[in-house]
Amino acid sequence: MKRRSAILGCAMMFVLAPIGAFAQEATASGLAISGGFMRASPMVAAAGAGFMTIRSTGPEDRLVAFRSPACSQPELHTHVNDNGMMRMRQVDAIDIPAGGEAVLQPGGLHLMFINLTETLEEGAQVPVTLVFEKAGEVAIELPVKRAGAMN
Ligand SMILES: [Cu+2]
Structure with a gap:
């Protein structure tokens, strides 16, 4: 994976996908992050x-935490099926996985x-620092899409 400047990356993504998805960022440590977004929250x-x-693109790694000025209590969550009810659970x-991917x-x-510090307005960019066990900290920005957006 070649490293390219964030500005060039944003410009290219903007041409290819004007709806958003320009949070794409590649790191030198073998992780590629793509398709990031959040949903507008009124x-x-x-x-x-x-x-x-x-x-x-390299060894296995683990996302262990994240930080963002947009909230005071960041948590990693999954959904579990609890007798037919989908519930969120902290992980x-x-x-x-090595050579694989995690899809959030x-x-x-x-x-x-949790505990948003600001309203999430559609069109905004939310700074997020991802903390990986091996790759360390990776800063990205997540575009805010309309409420209910699926991708
Ligand atoms: Cu959750």
């Missing part, structure tokens, strides 16, 4: 969720932004 103090695909880490998507794994 009220302050509500929670928000972040989604993306994290691919490893310690999200595994990215609605109804599954996600970044949970």
